[in-house]
Amino acid sequence: MYNVVIFAMSLFASLLTRENQSMEYSLNFQTQYNQFYLYDKGSPGETGSEDFWTAEAFSDRLAMKSGILGIGTQSYGHIKAELLILNKATQTTNYRQYDHVVEGGLEIKSGVLQVLDCPNSKVELAVNLRPGTYRVRVYSSGIVNTDMDESEGHDLYKIEIWPDRNIERKVLKRYLRQKH
Numbered sequence: 554m555y556n557v558v559i560f561a562m563s564l565f566a567s568l569l570t571r572e573n574q575s576m577e578y579s580l581n582f583q584t585q586y587n588q589f590y591l592y593d594k595g596s597p598g599e600t601g602s603e604d605f606w607t608a609e610a611f612s613d614r615l616a617m618k619s620g621i622l623g624i625g626t627q628s629y630g631h632i633k634a635e636l637l638i639l640n641k642a643t644q645t646t647n648y649r650q651y652d653h654v655v656e657g658g659l660e661i662k663s664g665v666l667q668v669l670d671c672p673n674s675k676v677e678l679a680v681n682l683r684p685g686t687y688r689v690r691v692y693s694s695g696i697v698n699t700d701m702d703e704s705e706g707h708d709l710y711k712i713e714i715w716p717d718r719n720i721e722r723k724v725l726k727r728y729l730r731q732k733h
Contacts, residue, residue, distance in 0.1 A: 580634040580710075582677045584670040587626050587701055588616075591689060591712070594679070595663030596620020600671075613724050615655045615691060622659050622689060623671075627696035628706030636668065638680060639715040642688065651711075653693040653728035658720025660686045666714070688717035696728055 582589075588606075592598050598621045599605065606623060610616035616623030626632060648654050659666075661682050668678040692711040699706030 575640070576638040576680070578636040578678055578680065580632060580636060580668060580677060582632050582670060582675075583630050583704075584626070584632050585630060586671050587629055588623050588671045589626065589632055589677075590667075590669040590671065590674070591622040591624065591659060591714075592667045592669050592674075593620040593659065593661045593663050594665035594667050598669075598674070610722075612727075613655050613722055614653055614693065614728070615657050615722055617657050617659075617720075617722055620660060620662070622657055624691055624710065624712070626710070627693070627699040627701055627708040628704065629702055630704030631706070632670075632710065633708075634710035634712060636678065636680075636712045637714070638682065639713055642690070642715050642717065643713060648692075648726040651692045651694045651726060652696045654690065654725040655722065656688060656690045656725060657722045658686060658717070659689055659714075660720070682714075683716075685716055686718050686720060687714050688719055689714050690725075693728065 596619060599618055600623060605616045605618050614625035662684055664681060664684050666680045666682050667676050670677060690713045694709050695707035699708045
């Protein structure tokens with residue numbers, strides 16, 4: 554009986570740990586044109602079309618097309634970010650430490666999520682994921698003190714990805730450029 558109780562307790566602890574378990578990756582790379590991409594390796598990745606970086610996508614800092622998301626950045630070149638693959642959405646509701654927070658959806662058919670620079674589409678990171686639809690939340694911080702024309706800035710990005718069928722773009726906190 555004692556062994557059964559110990560086994561049940563360790564199984565329960567294992568399930569709790571797994572439920573909140575995530576994979577975390579640090580990103581530190583060069584890009585251009587104030588953007589980089591999250592990309593399903595098997596998709597066509599059409600970022601040059603007029604309906605990718607629309608006025609709305611630019612304002613929301615997130616462009617969306619089948620199999621690819623464009624993440625708008627404040628600095629022109631150097632990107633510092635963390636990417637977290639989660640089992641479910643975090644319940645963060647306090648966005649005070651962030652300047653901008655946006656969500657969108659991405660279908661991964663190939664089973665490989667790639668982080669690409671712009672414009673060369675150099676693979677900065679490749680992560681194996683179960684094929685399916687994912688929700689992506691991008692937290693941007695430090696953009697207030699970063700010049701869009703400078704290669705190096707104070708901007709940082711936190712990207713969370715979890716399985717979810719919702720693919721609509723939604724801004725949770727909007728950064729409004731201040732006029733000087």
